[in-house]
Amino acid sequence: MTERLELIQGDITRIAADAIVNAANSGLSGGGGVDGAIHRAAGPELLAECRTVGRCPTGEARITRGYRLPAAHVIHAVGPSWWGGDRGEDELLASCYRSTFALMEQHGLRTVAFPAISTGAYGFPIERAAPIALREIRAALARRPELERVTVVLFSEQDLKVYQRALGA
Numbered sequence: 506m507t508e509r510l511e512l513i514q515g516d517i518t519r520i521a522a523d524a525i526v527n528a529a530n531s532g533l534s535g536g537g538g539v540d541g542a543i544h545r546a547a548g549p550e551l552l553a554e555c556r557t558v559g560r561c562p563t564g565e566a567r568i569t570r571g572y573r574l575p576a577a578h579v580i581h582a583v584g585p586s587w588w589g590g591d592r593g594e595d596e597l598l599a600s601c602y603r604s605t606f607a608l609m610e611q612h613g614l615r616t617v618a619f620p621a622i623s624t625g626a627y628g629f630p631i632e633r634a635a636p637i638a639l640r641e642i643r644a645a646l647a648r649r650p651e652l653e654r655v656t657v658v659l660f661s662e663q664d665l666k667v668y669q670r671a672l673g674a
């Protein structure tokens with residue numbers, strides 16, 4: 506299973522995969538962080554398609570095409586804002602990963618790249634988010650032999666180290 510999971514440092518907009526995951530907001534209206542980078546790289550057609558999709562509740566995900574991205578699709582997952590940890594944040598974050606894998610199964614997708622959902626503007630501590638993300642990714646890899654590769658793309662070296670430690674733990 507370990508060979509099918511990779512942790513890298515980089516820019517997710519450069520990844521060629523069946524899908525990259527966007528850390529989106531409920532309005533699917535674009536924004537800053539990785540969302541802004543994905544929309545800039547994909548071009549305006551991505552926002553136009555998002556407008557036809559409508560809203561996406563926290564903890565769920567929606568799929569669009571990737572347009573000018575090297576990735577064929579974008580899966581827009583809406584992570585929770587951090588309110589201190591007692592408002593269901595862990596479960597909502599886990600649900601983003603599960604919803605993404607459910608969409609991949611429905612659409613027959615085999616490779617995906619995730620950013621560290623919720624750990625930027627939404628303030629979820631990455632030390633707490635990393636084990637949740639890795640647990641859900643490992644569960645999906647164990648259940649679904651058709652998944653060829655799951656890449657987690659960390660923007661900073663520091664974030665990569667947090668994930669590497671969590672993977673080893």
Ligand code: AR6
Pocket residue numbers: 515516517518528529530535536537538539540541542584620621622623624625626627628629658659660661664
């Ligand atoms: N590639 C990979 N990771 C990135 C990139 C990139 N190009 N750019 C940033 N990150 P954030 P959130 C990392 O804030 O916390 C938006 O405005 C970043 O360092 O993008 O889920 C949306 O519209 C961090 O580790 O997403 C929402 O309103 C991680 O991506 C809100 O922000 C997530 O940070 C979502 O906040």
